[in-house]
Amino acid sequence: MRNVERLTSVKSELLDIFMSMGLDEHIERRRHAAQRNFRARRGIELHREFQKLSRDIELLPDEEEDALESKLH
Secondary structure (H helix, E strand, O other): OHHHHHHHHHHHHHHHHHHHHHHHHHHHHHHHHHHHHHHHHHHHHHHHHHHHHHHHHHHOOOHHHHHHHHHHO
16 A cells, blocks of 8 residues: 555656646746747837838928028028
């Protein structure tokens, strides 16, 4: 009977170790997924910021036109 108890104890320990390893892997996968999502969101934000800056720059008057207008006045 003692061997059965010892075998059951070893099985429980092995199961606990296996479950712990699975949990660690799961946590690591979630952490990497969160990092990827953050980088993707930041990339989208940067892209939109550059697009807005480009549009804003296009709306600015050209320096050459300003110089020409100041010569005429």
